[in-house]
Amino acid sequence: MLAEPRTLIDELLAEQGALTAVERFSRLHDQGLAEGSRYARLLPQSRPRQGQQYSFEVDLDQCSGCKACVTACHAMNGLLPNEAWRDVGQLVSRSANPPRLQTVTTACHHCLDPGCLNGCPVLAYEKDPETGIVHHLDDQCMGCQYCVLKCPYDVPKYSGQLGIVRKCDMCSQRLESGEAPACVQACPNEAIRIRVVDVAEIAESLRERRESFLPDAPDGRITQPTTRFMRRQEFAADTAAVNADEPRLQPPHWPLVWMLVLTQMGIGTWWAALAERGAVRSIAFILSLALTAAGVTASVFHLGQPLKAWRAFLGFRKSWMSREILAFSLFLPAGLTLLLLNSPGRADLSSRDWLPGAVAALGGLALLCSGMIYHDTQRPTWRGWRSVGRFMLTSALLGSLVISVVAAAQEVSAAAWPWIIAGLALIKFCFEYRWLRVPASSVSTPLHQSARLQWREMRRLTWARLAALLVGGLMFPVLIASQPPIQIAAASLALCWFAEIAERYAFFRTMVSARMPGV
């Protein structure tokens, strides 16, 4: 037995590489799944009829936080190493006596009015008319991730590796063949079941209850989730997500940061150009189209499957993203046509003055759609003016700055612009002030959390962008009001442009995400 060490090492390395479990122990019986019996209680007895659909039912009294459902779903559906379609959150009572703690297993709610489906520009979602299961068509998806933002429950999961989003389909293949979904099979406590529910009943109960189906969960009236969380006891009034006060930075979505700032700068330039004549106007129009085209190009880098983007108009009935894409694809050719009509030798555009205005209106429409994309996610930091107003302001401020630079370059008098710029910068600063104000109280709304993230995790960037806005937007124009030299005008533009890029980065990073409580 005692060989030379060298030989023994080789022998043992070879032995380590040999796999023998198959010959020695494997089971080659082709036994099928024990016929449903084990999970029969956890599955519905019949298929949904008219006006019904499948839903998850979670018995919270049985959920003890083991999280096996998440990993079983992961393993039995063959998901990517970092992909999970289910999650487990935790609710705690902050002060109640006796204290309460509740773990919550959650996945796709297969909503009655799915946000993902409504927002998808390529119609990659289908709600099965019979089962109500919200399916994602993986080969249809162009990877824009808008559904990730649209879903209040953080359900669709984007994979950079695949370039698409995927999500829970209630293991519909298993359900079709009479098996229980992976999570249902794997819950040691039998806390997860599939039930047939009446659609009208769900809608009614959500309408009646003002708050959502769980404390600290997003408002159920947005998408009408069908999951039912059962619990013997009511939740105490002070129940909150365990991590309610630990907001996390979100992905920056860099291509979207560039896309938004560039397209807004481009369209703003067109608007501002309307106030000018001659060379300034012509140059500004060209710059406008170039900037907008660059922005649109940047957005392509956000797509996981850009070659599938040609279907992006399909969702125009419901999706603001489809509408935005349509609006931009009208604005750019319209603007270009106008420029071609205006090429040397042809009549000056001033003779048909309504045309540039019409193109500007198209640009405005595109901007509105951009804003509505974010407003429509119903996320508190993005609602209403926080998106639409913000985008309009960016547009006006950067557009005016571009014109002032062009005017300076052409040595055309443009006395009004510095004051307009300063005014816009001031408005913008007030806007920022409202966003960044942290109240003294310990009440923690999503807006406060967004502000806190900026003053904690992004402190230096926040100071830098505010300083850039004040110096570039306010100080320079006011100091050198009448006729700024081109260097100052350009510096002004560069500083404000930096401020806007940084602001848009913060817009995405500090979006306090909507998710199930405590996950």
Add this chain to the structure above:
Amino acid sequence: MTRRSQPSSLWRQRQGPLTRELDQRPADFGLGLVPERLRPDATTGLVCGFCSTGCGLQAHLRDGVAVNLSAEEFYPVNQGMACPKGWEALTPLRAADRLTQPLLRRDSSHALEETSWDTALRVFTQRFKDLIARHGPESIAFLSTGQICTEEMAFLGALFKFGMGGLHGDSNTRQCMATSHVAYKESFGFDAPPYTYADFEQSDVLVFIGSNLCIAHPILWQRVLKNRHRPEVIVIDPRATETAMAGTLHLPICPKSDLVLLYGLARALMERGCVDAGFVHAHTTGFLEFCDAVQEFTPDRVCEVSGLDPKAFARLVETVARGKRVSFWWTMGVNQGHESTRTAQAIINLALMTGNIGRPGTGANSITGQCNAMGSRLFANATGLLGGRDFRNEAHREEVARILNIPLPCIPVTNSLAYDQIVERVSDGRIKGLWIIGTNPSHSWIEQGRLRAALGRLEFLVLQDMYSTTETVRQAHLVLPAAGWGEKDGTFINSERRIGLVRKVTRAPGAALSDFNIFRLVASAWGCGDRFAEWSSPEAAFQILKRLSAGRPCDFTGIADYRMLSDCGGIQWPLRTGEVPVTERRLFGDGRFFTPDGRARFVFDSPRPVPEPADAQYPLILLTGRGSSAQWHTLTRTGKSAVLNGLAPVENYLEMNPADAQALGLTSGNRVSVTSRRATIEVRLRVSACLPPGRCFMPMHFPETNRLPLEVVDPHSRQPSYKYCAVAVTPAVEL
């Protein structure tokens, strides 16, 4: 028509390569539908390598290599279920930081560099032999783990002590199970947890003491839920844990008041006439003395010390008194205390005096920690001789010498030092060479700063591990790449004494070798290969272990081989030659214990004050413990799974009562400095009413937590007390 069979159109692409990624097909092997990509051509079962529950997992094999894993439907322990760690058990094996070659620290650059096994073994033997030659055999030691196979533990212990001539070695099971080991040994005459998991289902009263079963052993909680007797579930724990929420009565006692509470409970039960006089008389000794000793623990004193509401205490007494089949269960809340052995024995005393032992649904039951802590307790050959024997007992030494066919003088005549004593000797320079196998003391040992400083003083530190990035690697001189669970054969013993099989279902990376094979190489390089010629494979070693168990309480000579273990779904010891295995087996049904007179002992002591009470400077009591079912110990494995990381807290945190937080002007989400007499660390605050004022909690999985507690060990088990130290909390400097 199913969605997947609907045709595609230009506008709706329903089919395609991405859709096919998730297409499922019947897998056979009882698995139902699985993703077509991962459809197995064979499957095999193996026991999980994380905790001591010992769940059966089913590896889905393709060409002999595991491509997926699921919980095994027919394994008696888990019955088709697994916790997230089990489901994700293959992922840590594929981690990028796996060790693939031995690493040697160069004197010149102080950096670890790859080297060959040849060189590694030469350095290993030269350096250790040199130390022995210069400073004697007590100058080297090993620290092992409860995570390797029994065959490997036994081989290591035998090799180190009977081959290399070392004396001192211990295992990280000291951190989790030493208390139960000592408590059982003194009370029952052998380290023999008496229960079987079916007892969870058969009790009418279950009392959990210092156990967060829902999080630490989720699959055992499943067995509790299968109980059809509508049981009372009493949870004694300073924190309102998931288990406390799920139970019927939670007793939030002051930390470390459990001994007083348990003695008080014993007294109250005596007063109510709940003593099973027949059983006590026939099968125990020391009851009268115990009876006298507990008289001072009146309900008033119990409530004063424990902080319990008298009504809650009365309900505890009432519930236990009424129970027909009462089982008592404990885990680390008991084991990791300054008087843990007596506390565990106070639980055993309750079971003995009420006759709640040996019958279905009863017992004083320790739920173990690591997957093979029980194997370590019997066969590590560290502080005790192989097979639960004693080095100091000449008859035991002779038996072992005969069974192993080695000269009697090879066997040391003293038991080894315990972990903390080894660390102490490393610290004062008496131990100069240390061999660490499969554990991460630079993260896990109590009072981490002291431990790290001690390791820094070693002349030679060898680490045998799977990963190149553990905290301990940074201090090692030589690193040996080990194959992990799933990459080797062997057996584990779970909490209910079930011996289960672990199999090689995937290849180890590079030149990593199973611990068993590393020990073979070391034996050969050391020049004592002949003495261990019979240890040629894990299964050959298993036959040696059988012989070592013969005639001992843990006798499993009735298990023929691995095949039989595989066919039976694991087998609980004892199974003597000729006995037929049964699925569930409990001990002491005949009232005969393993003491020389066959009687169980009532062991007790006066409670002692905690070593570091809260004071004005450090006004809060810090508890540490398991924070999530998705994390395991020092995260060397679970930290490699993105899915498990997603289920765990993103960063370390301190849990604190709202009243304390308010007094300090803190709210959830604030960063706080936590200071003990040892260290200051910074973490995020979570305000929660799950802890009463004056106490706070921090999960143990993050590396800095163990810098805080004070190194205190129970005098009998020498297990460290992780669950009690005084700290102060202040707002962290934040702009």
